[in-house]
Amino acid sequence: MASETSQVLIHEKQCVRTIVLNRPKQLNALSSYMVCRLLDLFLEYEEDPGVKMILLKGSGRAFCAGGDVAAVVNDISKGDWRSGANYFRKEFTLNYVIATYRKPQVSILNGIVMGGGAGASIHGRFRVVTENTVFAMPETALGLFPDVGASYFLSRLPGFFGEYVGLTGTRLDGPEMLACGLATHYVPSTKLPSLEQELYEANSSDPIYIAKVIEKYAEEPFVKEKSAYCELRIIDKCFSCKTVEEILSAVESEAGKRTDGWIVAALQSLKKASPTSLKISLESIRQGRLQGIGKCLRREYRMVCQVMRGQVSKDFFEGCRAILIDKDKNPKWEPPRLDLVTDEMVKRYFHGVNDEGWTDLQFPMRSILPAAAMAKL
Known part of the structure; x- marks a missing residue:
C-alpha cells in the first residue's frame, strides 16, 4: 500500500494543487491505482472552492508513457477480462472529467507523453x-x-494529420505538437520552475489570465525542416483515402518518388502494424470527426472491450507479448493481411458487448460547464 500511495504525489501551494505522476522507473505508466486516485482528486478539487487550478506533471524523464497495459494483459490472461474493462472504464471516465473540467488544468509535458498520458493532458485547457x-x-x-x-483530438488536427499520427504511431516533438495544436504553449525546460512559481502566485482561475502568465515564458520554436508536419499536402493526399489499403498504396507510391525519411518510416510502420x-x-478517427468527446469515449470503450475479449482478433495480446513482454518485436498478427480483415469484422468492434452484466460507459453528472467544455459535447 505504501508503494501505491507514492505513485501520485500532491503538493498544495496557495490555490494550486500540483499532482505529480510518480512511477519514474515505469515512465509514469498509469496503474489502476493511479487512474482511480486521479479521478478522485479531480472530482474533489472541482468542488473545493479553495482550489483554483490543477497543475499536472510527471517525475523523471516522462510525463506519462501510457496506461499500464501489461498489467491489464496479465489480468486477462487469468481469465479476468472484466478487470481490464474496469481499468479502461475508470480511465475513460477520467478523460471525460478532464475534458469537461470547470477549473483550468495546466499539464507540463516535459518528457515522454504517450497513450494514456495524452488522455490525461490533451483534453485539459x-x-x-x-x-x-x-x-x-x-x-x-x-x-x-x-x-x-x-x-476526438486526432480527428481535429489540421487536414488528415491525425490519421497519419494515429495509424503510424509516429513521434512528434514539442514544436510539432505546438504547430498541429496538440500543445498550447512551448516553454524551454529551464524556465519551468519560474513559470510554476508564478502560477502558484497567480491566485486565479481565469483562463485568460493564466494564459498570459504562461505566455510570459513561452517561445515560438522552429519546426524542423524535415518534419512531416511540413509535408501536410502529401499527408492529406495519402491519409485522406477512404480505406487503409488505399492509404498504404498512396504512401508506397509517394515513398517511391522521394527519399524523405518520414514517408519511408510511415510506410514501414504501416506494414508492421496490426x-x-x-x-x-x-x-474510429473518421467517426470521431462528427462526434463530441462523450460519444467518442463511449464508442472507444465498446471497442476496447471487444479488443480485450479477443473474439474477433487476439492481436492485442500478441502485440503486448512481442513489444512489452518477450520484446522480440516480431508479432504474428492474425489475420496477417489487410485483405483478410473484412468490413464485418471491423463492425463488430463498434457494437456493445453481448455479455451478461456488461453496460455501456456512463459518466458522472456534470454541473454547469464553461463554454469551452460545452463545445466538446
Missing part, C-alpha cells in the same frame, strides 16, 4: 511542451487503437 517532449500514439503496433478520446488495428483505428 493548457498543454505546455518543452525541448524534451516526445509524443506518440503507438497503439497500432500493439494490436490496440488510439483510445483515451484520441478519436492489420486489424489499422482498420478499426481509421474507422
Whole structure:
C-alpha cells in the first residue's frame, strides 16, 4: 500500500494543487491505482472552492508513457477480462472529467507523453511542451487503437494529420505538437520552475489570465525542416483515402518518388502494424470527426472491450507479448493481411458487448460547464 500511495504525489501551494505522476522507473505508466486516485482528486478539487487550478506533471524523464497495459494483459490472461474493462472504464471516465473540467488544468509535458498520458493532458485547457517532449500514439503496433478520446483530438488536427499520427504511431516533438495544436504553449525546460512559481502566485482561475502568465515564458520554436508536419499536402493526399489499403498504396507510391525519411518510416510502420488495428483505428478517427468527446469515449470503450475479449482478433495480446513482454518485436498478427480483415469484422468492434452484466460507459453528472467544455459535447 505504501508503494501505491507514492505513485501520485500532491503538493498544495496557495490555490494550486500540483499532482505529480510518480512511477519514474515505469515512465509514469498509469496503474489502476493511479487512474482511480486521479479521478478522485479531480472530482474533489472541482468542488473545493479553495482550489483554483490543477497543475499536472510527471517525475523523471516522462510525463506519462501510457496506461499500464501489461498489467491489464496479465489480468486477462487469468481469465479476468472484466478487470481490464474496469481499468479502461475508470480511465475513460477520467478523460471525460478532464475534458469537461470547470477549473483550468495546466499539464507540463516535459518528457515522454504517450497513450494514456495524452488522455490525461490533451483534453485539459493548457498543454505546455518543452525541448524534451516526445509524443506518440503507438497503439497500432500493439494490436490496440488510439483510445483515451484520441478519436476526438486526432480527428481535429489540421487536414488528415491525425490519421497519419494515429495509424503510424509516429513521434512528434514539442514544436510539432505546438504547430498541429496538440500543445498550447512551448516553454524551454529551464524556465519551468519560474513559470510554476508564478502560477502558484497567480491566485486565479481565469483562463485568460493564466494564459498570459504562461505566455510570459513561452517561445515560438522552429519546426524542423524535415518534419512531416511540413509535408501536410502529401499527408492529406495519402491519409485522406477512404480505406487503409488505399492509404498504404498512396504512401508506397509517394515513398517511391522521394527519399524523405518520414514517408519511408510511415510506410514501414504501416506494414508492421496490426492489420486489424489499422482498420478499426481509421474507422474510429473518421467517426470521431462528427462526434463530441462523450460519444467518442463511449464508442472507444465498446471497442476496447471487444479488443480485450479477443473474439474477433487476439492481436492485442500478441502485440503486448512481442513489444512489452518477450520484446522480440516480431508479432504474428492474425489475420496477417489487410485483405483478410473484412468490413464485418471491423463492425463488430463498434457494437456493445453481448455479455451478461456488461453496460455501456456512463459518466458522472456534470454541473454547469464553461463554454469551452460545452463545445466538446
